[in-house]
Amino acid sequence: MVVGLATLGVFATMGYFVWRYRYRPGVNETGRDVPGSTRLEVGWTIATTVVFGGIFALGAAGFAERQHVPAGRDVEDVLVVGKQWMWKFQHGGGRREIAVLHVPVGRVVRLSLTSEDVIHSFYVPAFRVKQDALPGRTTTLWFEATTPGTYPFACAEYCGGEHSRMVGQIVAMPAEAYDAWLEHREPGEMPLAAAGREVFARHDCATCHDTHANKPAPPLEGLVGRRRVFEDGAALVADEAYLRESVLEPSARVVAGYAVAGRSPMPSYAGVLTNEELFELLYYLRTLKDATGVSR
Amino acid sequence: MNTTARTPSGAHRFWGTLRAWLTTKDHKKIAVLYLLTITLFFVIGGVIATIMRIELAGPGEDVVSAEAYNRLFSLHGVIMVWFFLIPAVPTVLGNYLIPLMIGAPDLAFPRLNLASWYVFVAGGALTLVAMVTGGVDTGWTFYTPYSSTFSQSHVVLTVCGIFLAGVSSIFTGLNFIVTIHKLRAPGLTWFRLPLFVWTHYATSIILVLATPVLGMTLLLVLIEHAVGIGIFDPAYGGDPLLFQHFFWFYSHPAVYVMILPGMGVVSEVICCFSRRRIFGYRFIAWATLAIAVFGFLVWGHHMFVSGQSYLASLVFSVLSYLVAVPSAIKVFNWLATLYGGAIRLDTPMLYVLGFIGLFTVGGVTGVVLATLAVDVHLHDTYFVVAHFHTIMVGGMVMAYLAGLHFWWPKMTGRRYDERLGRLGAVLVFVGFLLTFLPQFILGYQGLPRRVATYDERFHLLQVMSSAGASVLALGYLVPAVALVKSLFGKAEPAGRNPWGATGLEWQTTSPPPAENFLAQPVVTGDAYDYPNAPAPVAARGGAHG
Incomplete structure (x- = not known):
């Protein structure tokens, strides 16, 4: 690789100079008075920067690939x-x-x-x-x-x-x-979406989050991937991080029209749900989108 | 030094001498106090490393338990980073030499200088108390929430010790900045300063700006640990990544605190033993400042897989390459300084050549780690351990030993055994490679760091590393013997300028008088005027060449 060659280059240059310019009595009592060279300095500064830029680009490309699951894959x-x-x-x-x-x-x-x-x-x-x-x-x-x-x-x-x-x-x-x-599931193990539906039911989420109108909370079908507009006018496309925040910290962002006295009427579920329950619930909410395709 | 202690009738004089040393405001004596202190810490840290390498020679819990091993690597890190690497060159060589190099009678604040040593000793003592009463098991990085709410070890005591070491660093940095600004001899303009002074100036700026962040962060850990106020632990509403941002905001610049002064030593020594002016003085000086400034902007490269945002990782990666550029410029300039020289391979020069080689290895492996996709694999593996030991031990410790040998005649007035000195330099270099090259491979093969036990497939390389470490340990004993031996027996006087070096420190006696110079020196030309320097005086131990 480039860096390996650079290292060898430095060692070789150093070795060569140390041998070539070793002190020999009577031959070189003192060093040559070579002034610096701005051209050399600028040259190796630019060369180094260009090489580093290339390495960065390669690394960043590989890193970017890991950020998102390739589209269209199961x-x-x-x-x-x-x-x-x-x-x-x-x-x-x-x-x-x-x-x-x-x-x-x-x-x-x-x-x-x-x-x-x-x-x-x-x-x-x-x-x-x-x-x-x-x-x-x-x-x-x-x-x-x-x-x-x-x-x-x-x-x-x-x-x-x-x-x-x-x-x-x-x-x-x-x-x-x-x-x-x-x-080969053990007793008590069930698919995540089903487990999530149970969490949803166990905590009576449907009491407020229902598809019927005039409920105190926004409906959840097809939520992931949809644009949400909040009380303060901000907006974002709902993703898992947003879902998570909405469960653990409901008042952080309240969907426009659902605030009561500036806050969400929903209590926080932080500490109420275990990590597994939260994961199951979020998994279930994601499948809600898959079931209905798009939003209402 | 305290030779009077050996005569019983001299007890009174012994206490008098001790008192004089402990209340001295002479920067040279304070430097010697620091030298003794940090050597003690280096020995403690080294002994701990030895036990670690013995344990790692076998894949299971062979010599010590996992709990004990966790304490060992934590203490090794804490002691080596804060009580050896960071203070080593500045507080010993910098303290001793900066006033001499700029033609001043002392640092700007002699009392503050002594205070910095006392605070440092207090911090070290607290850390040692923590060590002997059970130690700390958080790693030197104190990652939260492990350190703040989970660890049952002596986090509070250790953190207090490090806090005090930080206060001492700030005192030293402040003192150097004021000294370099205000006490330069007539004619000593900024671009006539030896590069050693430049690097200490840059280092001091980092110390003064970054260390308070460390102090604040450690206090926050203490508050969470002791009072349970949620800052870093999400169980109390805190953010665990916040700690990492704070910590590396200090600890990455701290890496440059460790290496920059060493680069100053390299610039001095390489000119002297090549008998040449430094190549590209201004470029090296500016590169030094560039490293100090960019060093503040790269902390996030420790966090590519931590969960920080993708964009943040990209930006920190770019900035990390930017800090590598001035480092590369320095290496090229040092190589160019060798060109056309009359090179003598005395002990300091051998260490410096070792430094350049190993710093290059450490630098390019740093570039490898700054590469995002590659770091995902190598992060928190032995590759990282090998990388930073190459910079810290291969680079910084070798530079420190180069400086210690180079200025030893100035500090003591005596010459050391040149043959022993060279043997030490070669052993340290070879021992280093044998210890850490296997660790690069181990990391590439995927062995995480900080593990007491490991899979059989890593066994062979671990044994090789431990074997290499024994050579390295032996290597460190040789310079200790060479230097200490020179203090006893019939002295071989050093004279004012045994190396035929330029620089004001060589124009006064060895060791210098309390006021450094009997008459105020005046500077009329650039640094490193080797074409017009006096010839070196060969030591008895070996001929030049």
Whole structure:
């Protein structure tokens, strides 16, 4: 690579100069009085900047690719919860596992990462991916396994006592085998959307969030991807971060027309829902869009 | 130094001497106090590193438990960063040399200088108390919310110790800035200053501007830890990433606090042993300031996978390349200074050549890490550990040893054994490569840092690294022996200017009198006038060449 060559170049130049201009009594009692050279200085400044610019562009392009799941691909969603000192996984299909993560080959796997305590970092060296898992927020990471096999993962962010044992393995299996595996649910495990619907029902969300008119809260069908206009005139396209905020901090942004005394009438569900429940609920709300296609 | 201590009848004189040292306002003696203090911390940090390398020679919990290992790497980091690397060159060499180099009798505020040492010692003592009463297990980075609400170790005591070390840094930086502005000898204009002074000026600016942010951040951690007010822990409504922004706003510039003074040493030594003017004086001076300024704008490159926004990562990546450009300019100028020289490979020069090589390795691996897509893989692995040790140990410690050997005759009036000195330089260089090259590979293979146990597949390279570390440890003993040995027995007097160097510090006696110069020196020309410098005087230990 470029940087390796540059390093060799510096070593070689240094070695050559040190040998070529070694002190030899009677030959060179003192150094030549070479003045500086503005041309050289400007030259190597520009050259360095150009080379660095090229490396930056390559790195940024690769980084940008990881920011969004490629359009038009089927996505397998998995919730990843880090806690001292284990990794817990919950598949979109409902299965849960610890320290081992089964994934299908040839499909995009999107991890939603969060933490129950301190900062962890989910790191799969073979896939060249890493993403911190933070308490109180969700980060995402996607990869696609291309060859069946097992790939170690580890926690890369120091998190206390047993940090070095917070490791596990990804088992990449053919898609059909994965689908079959996914069906072997334990009692109590159910697909995420169904689990999310239960959370929705358990907390009586439908009492206010209903599709019928004259309810005190905005309807939720087809919400993700739609533009929302708020009390203060601001607007955004609803995404998962916005949904999350609306559940945990309803008064942060109130949809125009729904404020009561400048605030949302909805109570905060921070501390009420567990990480898993929140993930299930948000997953369910996303499927609401898929079910109806577009908004009302 | 305190030779009187060895005669029983001299007890009274011993206490008198001790008192004189502990109340001195002479920058040269304070520098020696700092030298003794930071050497002690370097030894403690080194012993801890040794235990870590022994533990890592096996994949399980072989020698110490994971809990103990976590405390070891945390203390190694805390001690080496705040009680050795940051103070080393400025408080020892800078303290000793800046007044001499600018023709002043002392620093601008001698009492503040002594106070900075006492505050530093107090901070160090608190940290050592924390260490012996159970230690701290947060890593030197104190990432929240682990440090603020989860860790059961001595976070409060350690943080207080570091806070005091920060206060000491601010005192020193302030003192240097005022001194360099106000006390330069007649004729010593800014662009006639030795580059050593320039680098300390830039360093001081960073110390004064960045260290308060560290102090504030540590206080916030304390408040959350002790009182439970939510600042960083989301369980109390805080933001864990906020800490990382604060912390790296200080700690990235702090990297330049560690390396810039070392670059000053390199510029002095390379001219002297090439018998040449420095190539591109003004470019190096401006590059120094550029590094200091850009260094404040790159902290986010520690956070590419932390969850900060995509745009932020892009911007921090670009800025990180910008700070690499002036660093590269410096390396090119040093190489160009070798061109056409009459190069003598005395001990300081060997260390400096090692510095340039390893700084280049550290620099280009830094460029690799600043590359967004690559950093996603390498972040928080051994690659990062190897990278910053290459800059800090391969670069900064070698520059410090170069400076210590170069100015040792000036500070003590005695010459050290040149053959031992060179042996030390070679051993340190080779030991360094053997220790850290395997760690670059380990990181590339995906071994996360800060792990007490690891998978079998990393075993061989870990053993190689530990074996290399034993060479490195041996390497550090040699210069210690060489330098200490020179203090005992029959002295080989250094004379005023054994290296035939330019610079005001070589025009006074070795060691200099309390007032530094008997008459006010006047400067009439540029720095590094080697074409007109006196010839070096060979030491008894070995011939030049």
